[in-house]
Each structure stands twice: as structure tokens, then as C-alpha cells.
Amino acid sequence: MTQRHDLSAQVLPRRGQSIPPEFFRAIAESTVDWESWQSANGQVVWVNQAVERFTGYTPKECLAMDDYPLPMIAPEDRERMGCHLEEASKGSTGNNVEFKVLHRDQSTSWVAVSWQPMTDREGNSLGFRASFRDVTERRQMREQLREQNAELEHLVQMRTAKIAELEKHRLKMEKLAALGELAAGVAHEINNPLAGIRNAFALLKRHLPSNVKHYDKLDLIDGEIERIRGITHQMFQLYRPSQQKAVVFNVRRCLEELMSLALPMSRKFKVKVELECEALPATKELGVDEVLLREGELKQILLNLVHNAIQASSPGQEVQLVVTANDDALVLRVVDRGCGIANDVIDSIFDPFFSTKTTTVGQGMGLGLSVTRGLIEAMRGSIDVSSEPNEGTEFCVQLPRCLKTEPEEH
Numbered sequence: 001m002t003q004r005h006d007l008s009a010q011v012l013p014r015r016g017q018s019i020p021p022e023f024f025r026a027i028a029e030s031t032v033d034w035e036s037w038q039s040a041n042g043q044v045v046w047v048n049q050a051v052e053r054f055t056g057y058t059p060k061e062c063l064a065m066d067d068y069p070l071p072m073i074a075p076e077d078r079e080r081m082g083c084h085l086e087e088a089s090k091g092s093t094g095n096n097v098e099f100k101v102l103h104r105d106q107s108t109s110w111v112a113v114s115w116q117p118m119t120d121r122e123g124n125s126l127g128f129r130a131s132f133r134d135v136t137e138r139r140q141m142r143e144q145l146r147e148q149n150a151e152l153e154h155l156v157q158m159r160t161a162k163i164a165e166l167e168k169h170r171l172k173m174e175k176l177a178a179l180g181e182l183a184a185g186v187a188h189e190i191n192n193p194l195a196g197i198r199n200a201f202a203l204l205k206r207h208l209p210s211n212v213k214h215y216d217k218l219d220l221i222d223g224e225i226e227r228i229r230g231i232t233h234q235m236f237q238l239y240r241p242s243q244q245k246a247v248v249f250n251v252r253r254c255l256e257e258l259m260s261l262a263l264p265m266s267r268k269f270k271v272k273v274e275l276e277c278e279a280l281p282a283t284k285e286l287g288v289d290e291v292l293l294r295e296g297e298l299k300q301i302l303l304n305l306v307h308n309a310i311q312a313s314s315p316g317q318e319v320q321l322v323v324t325a326n327d328d329a330l331v332l333r334v335v336d337r338g339c340g341i342a343n344d345v346i347d348s349i350f351d352p353f354f355s356t357k358t359t360t361v362g363q364g365m366g367l368g369l370s371v372t373r374g375l376i377e378a379m380r381g382s383i384d385v386s387s388e389p390n391e392g393t394e395f396c397v398q399l400p401r402c403l404k405t406e407p408e409e410h
Contacts, residue, residue, distance in 0.1 A: 034111070034132035036062075036069070037118070042089045047316045056104030056113065056176040060364060069331060074100035074108050084113075088128045091117045098135060110139040147348040168392045187232040194232065198225050208278045228305070246379075246403040251298075252277055255323065258299055262306045270315035273306060277323040280330075284404055291330055304368045305334040305395050312338035312393060317336040332397045341387040349385065379403050 026044075028035055037046040047059040047068075055062075062068050073081050077099035084094055094158045096112045102111070112135045118126040205218050233278045259275055266273050280289045302321065309319040313336050341349060347385040350373045376383050381399035 007245060015207045036132075038068075038085075038089070038130065040089060041406060042085060045127065054101055054103075054109070054134065069154075072102055074102045076100070084115075086242075088115045088117075088130070091125065091128075093117065098139070101132075109134060110136045138405070161385050173311065190228070191232050194228055198229070201225065243297055246292050246294050248286065248290055248292050251280060251288050251291045251323070251325075254295055254299060255302075255321070258302050258306070258321075261299070261303055262310070265307055265310050266319075269310050271310045271313045271315065272318045273310070273320055273321065276323050277321075278325070279410040280325040280401070281327065283327045283401070290398075290405070291325075293330075293399060294375075294403070295377060297379065300401075301372050301375050301397065302332065302334070304372050305397070307394075308337035308368065309334050309393070312340075314338050315336065328401055330399045330401045332399070333396075335394045336391065337392040340387070340389040340391055340393055342389055346385065347389055348381075 029046060031050060034050045035048045036044060036051070038044050040333065044063055044065065047062045049059060051062055054057050057072060062072075065071060070078050070085075072081060081097075081099050084097060093116050095114045097114070098110060098112045098394050100108045111132045113130055113132045115128050115130040117128045120126055140213065169288070201218075201221065205222070255275055255277055259273060262273050275406050280286075280291070282288045282290075286292065300403065306319060306321060313319060317337050320333075320335040322335065324331045350369050373383055376397055379399055380403065381397060383398075384396045385393065385398075386391035
């Protein structure tokens with residue numbers, strides 16, 4: 001019977017004893033990593049069995065390659081890894097250099113290679129050894145971490161920008177609240193003596209004959225007193241919360257009344273106002289064309305926007321009031337083709353006492369849009385503006401179709 005000369009038939013060496021070369025070969029062949037030995041001129045001398053798991057090529061096929069291991073490296077990494085192989089042949093050391101391995105089936109995976117020069121006992125070069133480790137999972141985790149970090153950074157930037165925006169909005173609201181309170185106080189102080197002036201003037205006018213010199217100026221004085229009263233009323237509205245209650249009404253009828261109110265100014269400026277109102281669908285709570293809002297304030301909002309649009313237009317131009325709705329929202333757009341609003345002031349048009357009509361004496365104290373926005377927001381709505389200089393302006397008001405702010409009566 002022939003005796004088998006394998007490791008299982010040999011007695012394991014004791015500590016300090018010389019270890020047969022077969023044991024070292026067994027250790028090299030049983031490693032999980034892909035190991036190889038290349039001579040000083042770069043020729044492959046030995047490859048362990050793990051190479052087949054990494055590449056699909058057997059050690060025998062690897063030893064037959066003239067340019068090992070380049071055929072098993074992804075094309076985009078070959079030039080770079082070829083330079084590293086040249087450096088390794090000259091005695092360099094490398095650690096954890098990552099590249100893509102090209103499998104026989106054309107799939108790819110990530111590996112990291114480390115290499116070190118080898119010498120004999122006399123210091124003569126024996127080439128270098130290379131150890132390849134699969135790092136595909138590590139690369140995936142690194143990429144996931146990078147994406148998560150990028151997403152987190154994006155979220156932090158968004159949150160920081162949001163906080164800055166909220167802080168800016170808070171400061172603006174504090175400023176507007178202070179201005180509103182001041183305006184209401186001033187209006188209150190003016191309103192009392194103004195009422196006395198108006199009553200006294202009415203009494204005086206009633207007892208003066210019409211042939212008195214400058215009698216025609218009395219109507220002018222009366223008109224200016226009325227304008228002051230209107231300004232003080234707007235100043236009150238900057239600070240005073242709404243006293244109106246939401247009621248169910250037909251919005252089409254309301255808009256027709258609004259068109260009648262806008263007609264005098266429309267004729268004065270020779271600007272036509274067109275109404276486009278689609279039918280509002282009935283809902284569980286409302287009938288066709290019905291809304292539950294503060295009717296008087298809706299009229300005030302639209303009349304102010306339509307008046308502004310008329311004043312911004314040239315004679316012969318047209319202002320459009322376009323109304324659309326669904327079950328939940330009422331959308332009202334006031335569009336003109338007038339002078340537009342400059343980009344550097346459009347963000348300020350809703351601020352109290354800011355006006356783009358400063359070149360025309362007697363037109364606007366800069367309170368109309370401030371009051372308008374306040375009324376809209378009090379009805380849980382929003383107002384947006386878009387404008388191009390010399391092309392026109394569009395104000396878009398969105399309101400809930402059904403405003404439920406008051407507690408229901410039982």
C-alpha cells in the first residue's frame with residue numbers, strides 16, 4: 001500500500017521546530033483573500049485558489065497570462081493600476097488601493113490591493129506579493145453614507161434658510177404690528193377733531209348762499225375732508241381685527257355689484273374692466289356659485305385691486321377680473337397690461353405707507369395693499385403678485401370657499 005505524502009499524514013511541528021514548506025503553501029491557499037506573487041520583472045509566479053472566486057479565472061489561467069492581472073481589471077482602472085504594478089516591480093509598497101475587478105462574466109466588483117516587496121535571506125529581490133480584498137460592501141456603505149451626508153447637509157441648509165426666513169418674517173411682522181398700532185392711534189386722534197370739522201363745515205355750507213364768492217371751492221373742501229376720513233379708516237383697519245362675520249352669499253351677484261362700484265373710476269380713466277367668472281360647483285354645504293366668506297371685506301379687497309389696476313393702466317387698455325373655484329378654494333386674479341412694478345420694489349408693495357404712486361399728488365398713502373393683505377390673511381387666504389415693467393401686473397388671491405372661524409351655534 002502506497003503511503004500518501006499529504007499534510008494529514010504528517011505530524012504538526014512543535015513550537016520552535018522548523019516548519020515544512022507544504023504548511024506555508026496550505027496557509028496561502030486557504031486564505032479568503034486573493035493572493036499572488038510576481039517576480040521583479042512583473043511576471044506572475046504564483047496565485048492562490050481564491051482568484052477564481054474573485055474573477056472566475058483559475059490559477060492556471062492566470063499563470064498563462066502575459067499581462068496578469070490587467071485582463072481582470074475594469075478598463076477604466078487598467079492604466080492607473082498598470083502604473084502601480086510598475087512601481088511594485090521597482091520595490092515600492094502600496095496599501096488599500098481600490099479598483100474594479102472585471103469578472104469573466106463581465107460583472108464588476110470593488111477590491112482593495114496591498115503589496116510589499118519580498119527578498120531572500122541575502123537581501124536579493126524576489127519580486128513582490130499582492131493581496132486583494134473584496135471591498136464592494138464597504139464601497140456601497142461609503143456611498144450610502146456620502147449620499148446620506150449630502151442629504152443631511154441639504155436638509156440642514158434648508159432648515160437654516162427656513163429659520164432665517166422665519167426670523168426675517170417675525171421681525172417684519174413686529175415692525176408691521178408696531179406701524180399698525182401707531183397708525184391706529186394716529187387715526188383715532190385725527191378722527192375726533194375731523195368729525196367736528198366735518199359737522200361744522202356741513203352746517204356752514206348749509207347756511208351759505210350759492211352766490212357767495214368761492215362757493216365752488218366748498219365741494220373741493222368737502223371732498224378733501226372725505227379723503228382724510230377714508231385714510232383714517234384705512235389706518236384703523238391696519239390694526240383693528242375684523243368685526244365682520246362670514247355669511248353664505250352668491251359670489252356672482254357680489255362680483256356684479258363690484259363691477260358697478262368700479263364703473264366710475266373705469267370711465268374716468270377710460271379703462272375697460274372685464275369679468276370672467278366660471279360657475280362654482282355645488283358642495284355638501286354650499287349651492288352653485290355660493291361661498292361662505294365675509295362679503296363686505298371680499299368687495300373691499302377686489303375693489304382695491306381693481307382700482308389699482310385701473311390706475312396703473314393707460315386709456316384704452318383693459319383690466320381682467322378672472323374668478324375660478326373648486327370645492328375648497330376660490331381663486332381671484334386681477335390682471336392689467338399697465339406700467340408694471342419694478343423688481344426692486346415689488347417685495348415692499350404690501351408694507352404700510354409704501355406706495356408706487358408718489359409721483360401723482362393725492363393718489364395713495366400706501367395703505368391699500370397693506371389693508372388688503374390683512375383682510376385676506378384674516379380670512380385664511382393668501383395673495384401673490386407677479387409683474388413685468390411696462391408689460392403689466394397680476395395679483396392672485398386665494399381664499400377658502402368655506403370660512404369657518406366662528407363657533408357654530410347650538
